[in-house]
Amino acid sequence: xxxxxTKKDYLKLVQSLPRLNxxxxxxxxxxxxxxxxxxxxxxxxxxxxxxxxxxxxxEFSNLQKGDKISATVIDLENERGLIELSFxxxxxxxxxxxxEDLFKKEKIITxxxxxxxxxxxxxxxxxxQGFMPVSQLNSEHYPRVEGGDKNKILEKxxxxxxxxxxxxxxxxxxxxxxxxxxxxxxxxxxxxKTILKKYKxxxxxxxxxxxxxxxxxxxxxxxxxxxxHISELAWQRLDHPQSVxxxxxxxxxxxxxxxxxxxxxxxxxxxxxDPWKKVKEKxxxxxxxxxxxxxxxxxxxxxxxxxxxxxxxxxxELSNQPIKDIxxxxxxxDILKFKIVSxxxxxxxxxxxxxxxKKEKTKPKK
Numbered sequence: 087x088x089x090x091x092t093k094k095d096y097l098k099l100v101q102s103l104p105r106l107n108x109x110x111x112x113x114x115x116x117x118x119x120x121x122x123x124x125x126x127x128x129x130x131x132x133x134x135x136x137x138x139x140x141x142x143x144x145e146f147s148n149l150q151k152g153d154k155i156s157a158t159v160i161d162l163e164n165e166r167g168l169i170e171l172s173f174x175x176x177x178x179x180x181x182x183x184x185x186e187d188l189f190k191k192e193k194i195i196t197x198x199x200x201x202x203x204x205x206x207x208x209x210x211x212x213x214x215q216g217f218m219p220v221s222q223l224n225s226e227h228y229p230r231v232e233g234g235d236k237n238k239i240l241e242k243x244x245x246x247x248x249x250x251x252x253x254x255x256x257x258x259x260x261x262x263x264x265x266x267x268x269x270x271x272x273x274x275x276x277x278x279k280t281i282l283k284k285y286k287x288x289x290x291x292x293x294x295x296x297x298x299x300x301x302x303x304x305x306x307x308x309x310x311x312x313x314x315h316i317s318e319l320a321w322q323r324l325d326h327p328q329s330v331x332x333x334x335x336x337x338x339x340x341x342x343x344x345x346x347x348x349x350x351x352x353x354x355x356x357x358x359x360d361p362w363k364k365v366k367e368k369x370x371x372x373x374x375x376x377x378x379x380x381x382x383x384x385x386x387x388x389x390x391x392x393x394x395x396x397x398x399x400x401x402x403e404l405s406n407q408p409i410k411d412i413x414x415x416x417x418x419x420d421i422l423k424f425k426i427v428s429x430x431x432x433x434x435x436x437x438x439x440x441x442x443x444k445k446e447k448t449k450p451k452k
Contacts, residue, residue, distance in 0.1 A: 104159045109176055114153045131168050138172035146173045181214050182260040189255040197267055198250050202243035204236050209267055216265030224269045225311040230297040287341050295335045303327045312350030314339055319354050321361055322396050361394035362431045371426050374441055379420045382413055389438055397436035404440045
């Protein structure tokens with residue numbers, strides 16, 4: 087006499103049957119052109135087909151008969167009476183779990199750049215797409231563009247398409263599909279350790295000019311980078327760093343500051359003797375000299391006396407009469423005669439009066 091199925095056995099059987107949205111394990115029993123069949127614990131058969139074969143994690147790419155694999159139940163019975171399964175949902179979860187683990191462990195990973203927009207680079211790790219903002223590129227890859235022209239920035243960013251870069255994950259949010267990479271995070275940590283250990287304020291380094299911006303010049307040395315502010319490039323006043331250096335120039339500079347996160351401030355002018363210390367040996371008050379107009383401002387004329395000493399002819403020293411338009415007196419590039427009216431070496435200031443046009447003040451009648 088056959089054993090009867092007890093209520094307990096029946097309940098156990100029912101509980102073992104897959105339910106909708108369950109992540110279940112099955113054994114591959116057949117692989118078709120666009121579908122894969124799984125045996126589910128000897129109880130039933132499931133099928134994965136069409137778009138549900140998409141594998142975000144890479145785990146399902148090379149399946150063979152007999153392999154055990156996980157899949158998500160998306161339909162308890164299809165038109166053929168089979169359980170409909172999905173690798174797509176299962177692989178998505180596995181892929182994001184793995185990304186979460188890489189993020190927590192601060193692992194360095196490799197991503198492939200597949201596209202770019204004005205905000206940064208679109209990158210893939212496996213089949214998961216993420217984004218790397220421009221601000222998260224390291225100094226070597228950062229697109230320094232004069233004036234911040236967005237079209238030129240995009241042009242530089244597009245040059246990375248097809249390349250692979252090492253990055254760290256700094257944001258991973260599966261719910262919103264948000265995955266943010268950072269190249270700078272790797273170099274920042276390494277740079278911080280190296281810089282704080284190897285260099286000190288006062289050290290002199292030698293490197294190459296790697297970028298120019300309105301406010302200064304970037305110099306690359308020892309696999310790191312520092313900034314020479316425009317005020318620390320030379321003793322004379324500069325309108326732009328390119329007037330004294332260009333990209334690729336070799337230059338020596340003194341370290342004048344290192345922040346806790348490894349940012350380095352440099353000075354080139356501190357390695358050059360201050361020409362203002364000997365300015366009184368070369369120029370005297372009341373001396374008549376020739377100077378070249380470098381810049382015209384509403385408050386006066388900036389004048390070049392030599393390569394290192396510049397002076398200012400204040401508007402009050404240009405004429406005894408009210409001046410409506412200072413540009414009517416001179417233009418940039420003009421060479422005019424001036425008289426030195428003051429010299430302040432400690433403040434790096436030299437005052438001038440325009441000797442050729444300034445009229446002598448009328449003496450009061452007795």
